[in-house]
Amino acid sequence: MGEKNLVEKGVSMAVDLGGVRMQNPVNTASGTFAFGSVFEDFFDVSRLGAITLKGCSAEPWSGNPAPRMCEVPSGMMNTVGLANPGVVGMVEQYGEYLAGLEGRGCRVIVQAAGHSVEEYVAAVELIEELCPWASGVEMNISCPNIARGGVLVGGTPESAAEVVRAVRPRVHRPLLVKMAPVRVPEIARACEAEGADALSLINTINGMSIDVRTRRSRLSKPTGGVSGPAIHAIAVRMVWEAAQAVKIPINGMGGIATWRDAAEMILAGATSVTVGTANFYDPTCAADIVDGLASWAAEQGVTDINELIGAFEC
């Protein structure tokens, strides 16, 4: 159990993401993989190193009105608004499947969503109680804080530290922090100082798309999160900056659609590589990236994928 795929093509692929022991570095991004089960139609999900669940709050959230997405060059924008069934609803619907997936060797990371410190605490307390099977908890601190006029919860080192400080004592397993793509080195250091075990970055980058005939937003809100290949180069740079700033491992994401994109992230300093938007249009790509990375590592002449983490040469 849990040890298959450790060696592929003569390369040991296992990585340790702050205590989340993954059989290979490939993970899926929250909000792009639902709760995993729907992808079993496309491939054996247990081939992945980990999956990260859609963010769940203590109470169910209905999310934003339609339209929630639009296409932009080399990517898309969304304003889903963290629609989710709540931790209790998620466990009722998917708990058995997810416990089974852990047993099949793929780590499950539960993401906690909130709009305030109190909501994050409520979400992680429920996760601790109801998700004994989960290997890790990821805090999504790139949400607008409703109580503070919609500013990002994790938009400053001080506010990021406040959330991590509040939840850290309540999370008795590896704690990942999903950062907003702003002030990366400072916020990364603040999260590390408060006891985060790993950092996930980047989240979507706030963008805007206007229909020039109607003069209206192409989404139901004025702005939305840009994702996909369009943001990949920015994400690689931010992962590299974070990796320079902290000692804890980095879960790198942003526009990864191929093994080459994933390999770039590893060289920039990511311990794990997380596939997001590409799951929507190429639903087998995460599994394909496992194979591609192993071939790349073998071609690079290493016997352990860990030798390539941060191996970027200036």
Place this chain on the structure above:
Amino acid sequence: MSAGLDVHGFTVVSNEPVADGLMRIVLRAPELAAALAPGQFVNIHVPGDASQVLRIPLSFSCADAEAGTVEIVYAVVGDGTRRLSEMAAGETSTAVGPCGNPWPSVAGARRACVVAGGVGVTPIVACARMLAASGVAFDAVVGAQTAGRLWGTDVLEGLGAGAVAVTTDDGTAGRRGFTTDALADLLAAGDYDVVYTCGPEVMMAGVARLCREAGVACRVSMERMMCCGFGACGTCNVAMADGTYKSCCKDGPVFDAEEVAW
């Protein structure tokens, strides 16, 4: 989810205009053709432009399991469908599907009416095939902006439609006006057990209202902007009358008209 959901390879058999702004593409994809049921849809990758990463969700008009082909009549509305219209016979790509749920058969239904507006005619033709195959008598209303943009009336007649009422916005074919004008007359005269409709949302809202007034069940096929088509992205929400949202791809695209917040 849908039985047989997968990424299916396809080869273009033919792709030609059938009306102003409407094209018909026939894909050879035997497994997909066998898995599809009327009312479901597919999510197609159009190759050739790396800057357009998302697939195009499209309803189909005919899935022929014996021939191994899927026929899709689509409107050319943006860059993606324009590039699709340029795919030639022999070219290959992939389609994710089957996506969504089929048109439900209504237990005990003997007589139905199908109402199509614009390119909404595509899943309505698939619906008519389902009705014809199960021996349910049906009438049809087909609406378009102009005579030149009409497609499907001969297909519906060929499938055994009792009456095919045509409406155009400008009166260049059939009755000048909207599909709801023609449906109101048919509902007054007919004894339908169920109405199936697909078209612009404002039209379907009108069809739903007429059916509610007449006490006839109504099934609507909704359209939303979406990414994946299989329940992962959470972007294709449809507002329900009870204040909740449902997913167009996972819970729909076919809904009971009474469920939907018009």
